[in-house]
Amino acid sequence: MTSNAPLIQATEKFAYWMQTYALPLWQQQGIEASSGASAECMNEDGRGAFAPDRRTRVQARQMFTFAAAHQQGWCPQGREVVEGIQRYLDTYAQHPTYPGAYVFKLDAAHQVVDDSLDTYDCAFFLLAWAYQFSVLGDMQAKVRADQLLSLLDKQFKGKPAGWLEGSLGGTRRQNPHMHLFEAFLAWYEASKDAKWLARAAEIFSLFELCFFDHRHGVLYEYFQQDLRPLSFAEGQAVEPGHHMEWVWLLRRYQQFTGAPVDEYCRVLYTRGLQFGLDSNGLLYDEVDNLGRVSKGAKRLWTVTELIKAHLAQARHGWPGAEQAAAEAIDALFKQHLCSAVPGFYIERLNDNNQPVAQQAPATSMYHLMMACLEACHYRQELLV
Numbered sequence: 001m002t003s004n005a006p007l008i009q010a011t012e013k014f015a016y017w018m019q020t021y022a023l024p025l026w027q028q029q030g031i032e033a034s035s036g037a038s039a040e041c042m043n044e045d046g047r048g049a050f051a052p053d054r055r056t057r058v059q060a061r062q063m064f065t066f067a068a069a070h071q072q073g074w075c076p077q078g079r080e081v082v083e084g085i086q087r088y089l090d091t092y093a094q095h096p097t098y099p100g101a102y103v104f105k106l107d108a109a110h111q112v113v114d115d116s117l118d119t120y121d122c123a124f125f126l127l128a129w130a131y132q133f134s135v136l137g138d139m140q141a142k143v144r145a146d147q148l149l150s151l152l153d154k155q156f157k158g159k160p161a162g163w164l165e166g167s168l169g170g171t172r173r174q175n176p177h178m179h180l181f182e183a184f185l186a187w188y189e190a191s192k193d194a195k196w197l198a199r200a201a202e203i204f205s206l207f208e209l210c211f212f213d214h215r216h217g218v219l220y221e222y223f224q225q226d227l228r229p230l231s232f233a234e235g236q237a238v239e240p241g242h243h244m245e246w247v248w249l250l251r252r253y254q255q256f257t258g259a260p261v262d263e264y265c266r267v268l269y270t271r272g273l274q275f276g277l278d279s280n281g282l283l284y285d286e287v288d289n290l291g292r293v294s295k296g297a298k299r300l301w302t303v304t305e306l307i308k309a310h311l312a313q314a315r316h317g318w319p320g321a322e323q324a325a326a327e328a329i330d331a332l333f334k335q336h337l338c339s340a341v342p343g344f345y346i347e348r349l350n351d352n353n354q355p356v357a358q359q360a361p362a363t364s365m366y367h368l369m370m371a372c373l374e375a376c377h378y379r380q381e382l383l384v
Helices: 005-029 056-073 080-093 119-136 139-156 174-192 194-211 242-258 262-276 300-314 321-335 363-384
Strands: 112-114 291-293
Touching: 005 056, 005 321, 005 363, 056 080, 056 119, 056 363, 080 119, 119 139, 119 174, 174 194, 174 242, 194 242, 242 291, 242 300, 262 300, 300 321, 300 363, 321 363
Parallel strands: none
Antiparallel strands: none
């Protein structure tokens, strides 16, 4: 593998920002001392916003973030942060109807304000527990994961395949399945238990048969109950960011199984860039299956997924992907990590790529951490 100085430099800058600014900011200002809970978001002055209601998915994503930070040696108190969030969830958020799951949302006084169960959220609890198990040696995390998986199978298995949206039902989405795919792969890597890989294989089949449109070369988001895509009029949305996320996930699946995903990755990657990339190296929020932009705004998470996809393709010899990854990290700093408060980030840009004044959501730390980890792993491969 040929060394790429711009990518190495960009990665070192990214890791320095994460370790020196973002993680300390979220640990010091984004964790409630009295409860151990993560704030839902952070104000523009760099102080945690603890008054808003708290979604439990935020807690799950932050458990992953700080467990991964602890693994990298970037946050010596990472274990304590993760254990504090877990205690908070177990104390206040256990679901009254579905043992092993958590409610959707609590208020600032730790009272349940929404007891619905979302399959999307469950995927992030599984991911967080995979890291608690592998990084922190928490054997209880495996017990939790097994119990939650059993609940999903018994209560929310869908027909003809996959999982339902949770207790509220509604239009079925590829997004919860994508994150279950990620969590199942993380558990297989952590435990080497083949049951997790078998679950991942089921979702790979859903991708092949339902989520991916072979004719147009795009990934659809929303589906009827039998997993047929919604009609164009009903909202046949395509998100370029999810194209990139699937490229990275399919390459992970290929790593464990040898599955033939090269053509899927080629189409998702090239179509996502063709339809989704603007002149500043950012991805549009949404297009249709012909590439017409339906939502021209930008989100931070799409840049992190673009970085991961470039790196995944670079590992398989895609021409120019290393340089593209370096440029995507540069775009991330230029457009999103440019706040006057070190460690704060700009979540949204409008159609003209101007920042939309708002709080920084804690959920984006998951995306930033995952992209930073991938860049660091790739950098290590370059230097071997």
